[in-house]
Every structure is written in structure tokens, then in C-alpha cells.
Amino acid sequence: MHFGKKIRDITNIGKLNITAHFEDGTNTEGELLVGCDGIYSKTRSIILPNAPKPHYTKMVVTGGHTKMKITDKELSIMHSNYGKKDF
Numbered sequence: 001m002h003f004g005k006k007i008r009d010i011t012n013i014g015k016l017n018i019t020a021h022f023e024d025g026t027n028t029e030g031e032l033l034v035g036c037d038g039i040y041s042k043t044r045s046i047i048l049p050n051a052p053k054p055h056y057t058k059m060v061v062t063g064g065h066t067k068m069k070i071t072d073k074e075l076s077i078m079h080s081n082y083g084k085k086d087f
């Protein structure tokens, strides 16, 4: 396992020796590449260059604590409740 490597490019896609190239000039080969590099995934942009880009949906989340009972029945509002053991 190596830390601090940043993927720059992927070649041999669809072949048995898929190659990951890193920004430090090194590369590695394997039969399977798992791209789990987040919302701005470099892996996704290489494998699926025409995939939709992430965009801001204007969703806003705020949080707070109260001991009051929640009585708001507004359908457009989602309440997330934190308990001692559950969320």
C-alpha cells in the first residue's frame, strides 16, 4: 500500500495489464483498477470523459441541538435526528 500517490493517467483500459500513472512519474500495473477518488474523480474523467460533471444543487444543510419536540410537518423539509446511539 502506498500513500500520497496522485493518479495522473490510466492506460491499457480494457486489457489485462491496466496501468495507473502517477504524478510523481511512477506507474503500476494490475488486472483491476478501483477508482474511489471522490466527486471530482480523475479516474472517472479518464474512463468516462463524457460523463456529467458534478454541479452545485443548492442543497444546504444546517445542524443544531434542541431538547424540544419537533412538530414541523412541512413536507419540503427533511429532519435528521441524532440520538445517543443512532442517527
Ligand SMILES: Cc1cc2nc3c(=O)[nH]c(=O)nc-3n(C[C@H](O)[C@H](O)[C@H](O)COP(=O)(O)OP(=O)(O)OC[C@H]3O[C@@H](n4cnc5c(N)ncnc54)[C@H](O)[C@@H]3O)c2cc1C
Pocket: 005, 006, 007, 008, 036, 037, 038, 039, 041, 042
Ligand atoms: C462536510 C461534509 C459532511 C458530510 N457528512 C456526511 C454524513 O454525515 N454522512 C454521510 O453518509 N456522508 C457525509 N458526507 C459525504 C461523504 O463524506 C462522501 O459521500 C464520501 O466521503 C464519498 O466517499 P468517496 O470514497 O467517494 O470519496 P472521498 O471520501 O472524497 O475520497 C476520495 C479520495 O480520493 C483522493 N483523490 C482525489 N484525487 C485523487 C487522485 N488524482 N489520485 C489519487 N487519489 C485521489 C482524495 O484525496 C480522497 O482521499 C459529508 C461530506 C462533507 C463534505
